Amino acid sequence: MVWRVLSDVIFSRYIKPDSTVVDVGAGYCEFINAVCASKKYAVDLNPETVAHAASDVTVITGDCRRMTDFKENSVDIVFSSNFLEHLPSKQIITEMLSESQRILRKGGKIILMGPNIRFLADIYWDFYDHTIPLSDRSISEALLLTGFSIEKVVPKFLPYTTKTSMPINETFLRLYLCIPMLRMLFGKQFLIIGQKAC
Numbered sequence: 001m002v003w004r005v006l007s008d009v010i011f012s013r014y015i016k017p018d019s020t021v022v023d024v025g026a027g028y029c030e031f032i033n034a035v036c037a038s039k040k041y042a043v044d045l046n047p048e049t050v051a052h053a054a055s056d057v058t059v060i061t062g063d064c065r066r067m068t069d070f071k072e073n074s075v076d077i078v079f080s081s082n083f084l085e086h087l088p089s090k091q092i093i094t095e096m097l098s099e100s101q102r103i104l105r106k107g108g109k110i111i112l113m114g115p116n117i118r119f120l121a122d123i124y125w126d127f128y129d130h131t132i133p134l135s136d137r138s139i140s141e142a143l144l145l146t147g148f149s150i151e152k153v154v155p156k157f158l159p160y161t162t163k164t165s166m167p168i169n170e171t172f173l174r175l176y177l178c179i180p181m182l183r184m185l186f187g188k189q190f191l192i193i194g195q196k197a198c
Helices: 002-009 030-034 047-052 090-103 136-145 170-178 180-186
Strands: 020-024 039-044 057-061 075-081 104-115 149-154 189-195
Touching (some): 002 030, 002 170, 030 039, 030 075, 047 057, 090 104, 090 136, 104 136, 136 189, 170 180
Parallel strands (some): 020 039, 020 075, 039 057, 075 104
Antiparallel strands (some): 104 189, 149 189
């Protein structure tokens, strides 16, 4: 439900029905299953990702640094959520961003989400598999260094986790996304949108 609402309220502004979308570090395919696009791809090293993909999603089991299934200038949107902080090094993040730059069409966009250490310093490392401290500022810098322009930065977008004892319904989530003050109070993850030069 969460990703369907996010797709409807936020990401549909950037992802059109005729778009080609690549979800890097797709995991359980929650995002890529929810979006409306003509061509949808999930890239992940984990071979179990295919078990979670919808029938209209093509799963590519491979390295985010070498997405050789895609030609240059062939993709409209590269998306990645809660993935970069798990990578072994900043160098690999740089290589992933450079590879995204290669496959994106001119004017194509990269949409990145993740926990913002600026607002999570006390609990960021509570996840054992977090390896790199990242913020909206550091990711924005990385995008600029790899040739992207910055279209949008939301330092406080979503709460750190949606796994709470309180049920989250669709109406509440839509309200949250439409009221900036709520995001300022509860947001702990960044949303950054970069663009490849036209």
